[in-house]
Amino acid sequence: MARIIVANTEYKVPSNLTIMKALEYLGWRLKRGVGCRGGFCGACSTIYRMKGDHKLYTGLACATKVEDGMIIAQIPISPANKKSYNIDSLKAQPNTILELYPEVARCISCNTCTKACPQDIQVMDYVQAALRGDIAKAAELSFDCIMCGLCATRCPAEITQFNVGILARRLYGKYIAPKYKQLEKRVKEIEQGKFEDELSKLTKASKQKLVELYAARVREEVKR
Amino acid sequence: MTKDPYPDYMRESINKVEKTRDRRAKEVFDQCSPDEIDDVLSKYHPDFIKEQKTKLRFGVSKGEVVPLEVARVIETKSIINPKDIDLTKIDFDTDVLIVGGGGAGANAALWAMKSGVKPENIIIATKLRMGDANTTMAQGGIQAAVHENDSPAIHYVDVVGGGHYENDPALVKRLVSDAPFMLKWYEELGMMFDKFPDGTMDAIHGGGTSRMRMHFAKDYTGLEIMRTLRDAVFNSGVKILEFSPAAELIKDDKGQVAGAVLLNLDTQEYIIVRSKTTILTTGGFGRLHIQGFPTTNHYGATFDGCVMGYRAGVPLRLLKSVQYHPTGAAFPEQIVGLLVTEKIRGKGAQVVNKDGEQFCFPLETRDVEASLIIRECVGRDNGIITPTGQRGLWLDSPLIDIIHGEGTIEKNFSAMVKQFGRYGIDITQDPMLIYPTLHYQNGGLKINANAETPVPNLYAAGEVTGGTHGSNRLMGNSLLEVSVFGRAAGISAAKRVQKVSLGKLTLSHVEQYNALCDEYKVKNPPSPIFFPDYTQPKHKERLLTSKFLH
Numbered sequence: 001m002a003r004i005i006v007a008n009t010e011y012k013v014p015s016n017l018t019i020m021k022a023l024e025y026l027g028w029r030l031k032r033g034v035g036c037r038g039g040f041c042g043a044c045s046t047i048y049r050m051k052g053d054h055k056l057y058t059g060l061a062c063a064t065k066v067e068d069g070m071i072i073a074q075i076p077i078s079p080a081n082k083k084s085y086n087i088d089s090l091k092a093q094p095n096t097i098l099e100l101y102p103e104v105a106r107c108i109s110c111n112t113c114t115k116a117c118p119q120d121i122q123v124m125d126y127v128q129a130a131l132r133g134d135i136a137k138a139a140e141l142s143f144d145c146i147m148c149g150l151c152a153t154r155c156p157a158e159i160t161q162f163n164v165g166i167l168a169r170r171l172y173g174k175y176i177a178p179k180y181k182q183l184e185k186r187v188k189e190i191e192q193g194k195f196e197d198e199l200s201k202l203t204k205a206s207k208q209k210l211v212e213l214y215a216a217r218v219r220e221e222v223k224r
Numbered sequence: 225m226t227k228d229p230y231p232d233y234m235r236e237s238i239n240k241v242e243k244t245r246d247r248r249a250k251e252v253f254d255q256c257s258p259d260e261i262d263d264v265l266s267k268y269h270p271d272f273i274k275e276q277k278t279k280l281r282f283g284v285s286k287g288e289v290v291p292l293e294v295a296r297v298i299e300t301k302s303i304i305n306p307k308d309i310d311l312t313k314i315d316f317d318t319d320v321l322i323v324g325g326g327g328a329g330a331n332a333a334l335w336a337m338k339s340g341v342k343p344e345n346i347i348i349a350t351k352l353r354m355g356d357a358n359t360t361m362a363q364g365g366i367q368a369a370v371h372e373n374d375s376p377a378i379h380y381v382d383v384v385g386g387g388h389y390e391n392d393p394a395l396v397k398r399l400v401s402d403a404p405f406m407l408k409w410y411e412e413l414g415m416m417f418d419k420f421p422d423g424t425m426d427a428i429h430g431g432g433t434s435r436m437r438m439h440f441a442k443d444y445t446g447l448e449i450m451r452t453l454r455d456a457v458f459n460s461g462v463k464i465l466e467f468s469p470a471a472e473l474i475k476d477d478k479g480q481v482a483g484a485v486l487l488n489l490d491t492q493e494y495i496i497v498r499s500k501t502t503i504l505t506t507g508g509f510g511r512l513h514i515q516g517f518p519t520t521n522h523y524g525a526t527f528d529g530c531v532m533g534y535r536a537g538v539p540l541r542l543l544k545s546v547q548y549h550p551t552g553a554a555f556p557e558q559i560v561g562l563l564v565t566e567k568i569r570g571k572g573a574q575v576v577n578k579d580g581e582q583f584c585f586p587l588e589t590r591d592v593e594a595s596l597i598i599r600e601c602v603g604r605d606n607g608i609i610t611p612t613g614q615r616g617l618w619l620d621s622p623l624i625d626i627i628h629g630e631g632t633i634e635k636n637f638s639a640m641v642k643q644f645g646r647y648g649i650d651i652t653q654d655p656m657l658i659y660p661t662l663h664y665q666n667g668g669l670k671i672n673a674n675a676e677t678p679v680p681n682l683y684a685a686g687e688v689t690g691g692t693h694g695s696n697r698l699m700g701n702s703l704l705e706v707s708v709f710g711r712a713a714g715i716s717a718a719k720r721v722q723k724v725s726l727g728k729l730t731l732s733h734v735e736q737y738n739a740l741c742d743e744y745k746v747k748n749p750p751s752p753i754f755f756p757d758y759t760q761p762k763h764k765e766r767l768l769t770s771k772f773l774h
Contacts, residue, residue, distance in 0.1 A: 018558050027763035031467070031489050031755065035356040036522045038562045039643060040447055043356055063646050065558065077353070084459050087414055119642065139416065144444065144638055147451055166455050170414030173452075178423030180411060186370045186404045198377040199401060202384075203393035214385030215258065217434040220373065222572075 005051075005071040019046055019061040019072060033076040039063040039118075042148030045075045058116045058150045078149025081160040085167075092175035094133025101164050104131050106157035113151035113161050119144045123151045123161050130164050138165065139172035229556065229648035234657070237608055240580035241618050241655055248574060249626050253585040261592050268595040268603060270515050271545050271695075282740045284537050289544040293512040297527055298534055300748035301741045304472050304494075306731035309485060311474065314498045314729075316463075318347045319721045320714075321483055321499035323470040323529065325350030326357025327446070327703065328505035328686030330453035331710025332717070333462045339718030343461040347497060349486050351469035351506075351524040351754065355454040358507055358522045358687065359706055362446030363565035363639060364430065365438035366707070367700035368403035371427070374435040376400040383701065386432040386589045387666075387694020390542060395692040398673040399701065399708050406707040407439060415452045417441050428570040430699035431550075432589035438700045443565050443639045446703055468495060469528060469754055472734050473502060473536045473682070476727035481536060481682035483729070487754075500724040501681050501717035504529040505710060508665030508687035511756040514546050517662035518561025528752035529688035533669045535737045538677040538684070542667030545695035550593035551575070552661020554616030556647045561661045564619060564640060566590075566699045571636060572627040575658070576618045577606035591696040594660040601659065608657060616657035625652060664702065666693050675713035681724060683717055685709035 002015040004022060013022040020034060035043025044061035051069035061074060083100045090096055098104055104127060113123035126141035142165030151161040189195070205213075228235060256264065266272050278295045280288045290298070320336045322329045325348050333346050348354065369379040379400040384391045407425075411417065417439050418426040430438045441448035457464070470484040471494070481502050486495040506529030510521025519525070534540055551564040569575070569586040575593075576582050577600055584596040601607030601615045608616050621640075624633050633652045634641060644651050667690030675683045686706040693701060757764070 016557055021558075021758075024758040025760075027759050029755065029757060029759055030523070031352075034523050035352055036358075036361045038361055038520070038559070039646075040361045040444075040639070041353075041356050041522070043353060063558075063643075065647075082458055084461070086459065087456070143416065143442065144642075145451075146447065166451060169416055169448075170452060170455065172414070173416040174412060174414035177416065177419060178421065180370075180408075180417075180419065180423045180425050182372070182424065183368075183370050183404060183408050183411065187408050190376065190401060190404060195376045195401070198375070199380060199397050202377060202380050203397050207389045210381065210384055210389055211258075213381045217378075217381065217385075219255075219433075220429070220435045222429065222436070 002066045002068045004066050013066055015066060015068070017066055019064050019066055020044055022066045033061060033074040037062045040146055042146040043076060045078065045148045045150050046072060047075060048072045058118060058154070060118045060148065063118065075149070075153060078152050080149060080152060080163055082163050087170050087174060090171065092135055092171045096171060097130045097135065097138070097164060097167055100167060101160070103157065103159050104164060107131060107159060108157055110156060112154045112156065116150045116154040118148060118150060119146060121145060126165060126168070127159060127161055130168055135168050135171050136176055138168035142168060226648065230654070231611060234608060237578045238618070238654060241576055241620055244576070244580040245620065245623060245626065248576070248582055249623060251582060253582055255585045256588060256592060264595045264599055265591060268598040269591055270548060276515050277544065281744055283534055285534070285540045288540055291514045291543070291546060293514050294509065294527065294543055296748045297512065297531055297751040297753060299741070299744070300746050301738045301750045302472055302535065302734045303750040303752065304485060304731070304734060306735045309494060309731060311496060311729040311731065313496060315495045316347055316497045318497065318499045319345035320501050320503065320717050321497050322346065322348045322503045322505060323484060324505035324507060325354040325464065326505060326507055326686065327359030327450055327453060327706035328710035328713070329503070330457050331707055332503045332505060332685060332714035333457055334453070334460065335711040335714030336718045337460060337462070339715045341718045341721060344463065346462045347465060347499070348457070348462060349465040349468045349470055349484070349497065351467070353466050354457065354464050355450050356522065356524065357450065358525060359446045359703065360450040361520065361522060361563065362703050363443040363563060364567040364570070365440035365445050365700045366407065366703040367430070367433070367437050367698070368407040368439060368704065369400060369435065369437050370404050370407065371435060371437065374437055376403070378435055379403065379437065382433050383698060384694065386698045387696050389694065391694035392691035394673040398712065399692055399704060402708040403704055406704065406711065410449065413452050413456060415441065415448050428567065429587055430566055430570055431587045431593055432698045438567070438570060440567060443567055443637045449703060470532060471752065472731065473532050474498070474729050474731060475536060475733050476729055478727045480680040480726065482726045498726065498729060500721050500726065501683065503713045503717055504533055504669065504682070504684040504688050505686050506688050510662050513756070514662055517548065518552060519662040520549055520552060520561060520563035521662070523755065526753050526755060528754065529684065530668055531752045533677065533682070533684065536682065536733055537679050538682065539670045540668065540690065541670050542690040542695055545666040546662065547590055547664035547666050547697055548594040548660040549663035550590055550597055550660055551619055551658040553656065554614045554659040555610045555657040557612050558647060559643060560614055562643065563661070563663070564656055564658055568619060568621055568624070568637065568640065571624045571632070573619055573621045573623050576620050578608050579606065589696055589698065597660055610657065614659065616659040618655040619658045620655045621651045622653060622655065664697055666690065666695055666697055671709070673712070674716045675709045676716055681720060683713040685713040
């Protein structure tokens with residue numbers, strides 16, 4: 001069993017539980033601070049201290065095991081500075097991110113954001129990349145971001161890192177990454193009705209016919 | 225040295241897995257024949273356990289065979305007593321109401337807007353936060369027939385064969401025809417799919433595919449799609465009501481759907497939304513824990529949309545079939561049931577038994593693969609049993625680096641590396657223990673290829689619907705489904721908005737349904753249930769306020 005402190009009250013819970021399951025063990029029926037329960041949605045941001053330790057730790061309640069002496073509080077929503085933009089009218093220029101989020105220039109390189117990240121992302125490095133105008137690097141480094149907001153909650157320069165990250169990724173994906181030409185070609189072929197007859201026939205095919213077609217498939221070989 | 229996350233007896237079995245690894249790297253198992261498929265499904269797939277099914281006794285799909293857990297939330301009264309609701313005080317009056325803030329809902333909003341509806345006339349109501357949805361959790365990829373050697377017709381045959389020919393042909397046609405368009409639109413929105421230097425998107429096989437058409441963004445494909453769609457929705461100015469799930473649809477005196485009663489989860493007040501069109505994008509039923517299985521699903525996946533739609537008169541179809549993902553985590557205890565992406569097998573990992581031996585082709589369709597795994601564990605007793613009693617087999621991930629070179633796992637599966645790494649398991653070195661887990665609702669509300677339900681002004685898209693996947697969905701077709709039919713619903717609703725004239729609002733359909741429940745003497749707790757309840761009886765017995773959340 002582990003002793004945890006929730007809402008200034010100490011409870012004993014089985015020590016193999018995650019913070020989320022520990023709260024449910026205590027009888028909480030969660031509606032905030034809970035989402036996918038698998039580490040992908042960022043709904044269960046949690047801050048905690050360990051008794052006798054001055055440090056403030058961060059984690060996802062669904063993916064952090066309880067420990068003896070944990071003092072727990074949840075931050076289900078991070079109030080964020082989200083700029084509204086039309087991605088089609090932006091340009092992927094070195095100053096694009098700074099124009100929308102000038103506070104990026106306030107980064108003091110303290111690395112608190114990186115330490116706060118439950119995804120182990122080099123958050124400060126992508127903020128610095130954004131500051132340098134290196135959109136590709138900011139996009140790549142921020143890719144695993146689940147937008148839980150813990151970085152922004154801890155940032156002394158008051159940057160909303162996760163919104164900087166998604167802007168960088170969208171600029172990269174739209175303007176910098178090379179376009180998939182065969183995809184464009186295939187969309188045109190479909191628009192021109194190239195497959196229409198064959199598909200219409202399939203929709204009217206008997207089950208027997210479809211069974212035959214399915215059995216006759218040849219699986220594309222994986223090149224190794 | 226750090227402590228071994230695996231107990232000794234599991235480590236001994238892993239040693240056997242390691243011994244056979246080099247040999248297995250070249251070993252190829254044949255796919256099952258149609259007869260073998262019939263045999264293993266009928267003997268081992270949970271869908272074939274008759275005692276776990278029942279026929280719906282009343283409503284528009286009376287006689288439809290469904291899992292017991294589904295009947296329990298369908299054959300019951302509404303949490304709403306229509307007499308308590310004042311429909312004359314309208315909180316929001318809008319053109320398009322979208323119930324559900326996942327991939328289908330976001331697409332519906334964006335495409336309704338592109339089709340002429342002003343953003344201020346669109347509302348997305350969602351149970352938790354915008355984007356808290358199974359879309360976010362989908363890892364593996366999205367199918368689209370793009371390559372020269374592939375075509376929508378080949379995709380079509382894969383889908384209907386995998387779905388055991390029970391699919392709705394018109395829905396499949398729309399799914400495969402619009403797939404490349406949606407992928408291209410996603411590229412234009414700025415999503416970062418894995419690409420080669422010339423721009424070609426990387427693509428691999430999924431279970432049951434005959435062409436490599438699974439496109440992906442590392443193993444965060446759904447997250448990349450959802451967070452980008454959400455960013456676009458936030459930028460658009462569409463109104464979003466979070467923590468406000470719908471409790472029932474509202475109709476008018478002409479029998480049309482005319483909005484919904486929402487519940488404010490914080491204040492517990494109801495909210496009346498009158499809307500010319502309503503789109504259900506509420507997702508599926510993983511959190512009903514069919515047959516007690518753990519699930520890969522989001523906390524809010526409680527079948528609400530089907531419950532509301534059914535009471536409003538939309539037929540349900542194909543709910544008899546439930547998708548169990550072959551590879552849910554089986555160890556450690558903290559992550560039991562969570563998804564281990566099929567992409568792992570797509571990249572070459574094999575499923576092996578306690579002696580380190582392969583026993584089947586690793587990329588059968590999901591129903592077949594899950595049944596083969598259950599047979600190996602239960603029927604042949606070749607599995608591992610964890611300290612908490614969970615059965616499992618090994619998913620031999622380190623094989624991927626042997627096949628494709630060191631670093632491939634790190635680069636392609638950072639979500640999985642993190643998921644297991646949190647509990648001390650390094651999947652680049654050790655295999656993962658897996659067992660089938662409840663994953664997807666194959667059936668659902670009846671729609672046509674334009675995402676229209678048979679009830680006027682009501683649309684539905686995504687997992688809440690049934691027909692597209694027949695009785696078994698292929699990997700990569702659910703992210704595709706929310707994309708194609710979310711868009712279709714948005715476009716259809718936008719067209720309909722021009723023509724709608726609403727009459728007097730009513731909840732008489734709910735009254736009638738509640739009366740039917742009296743007639744059939746139902747004893748189930750009211751629905752929709754909104755959330756699963758993971759508290760223990762000792763808590764439930766002492767509750768002072770117990771109006772909902774049961």
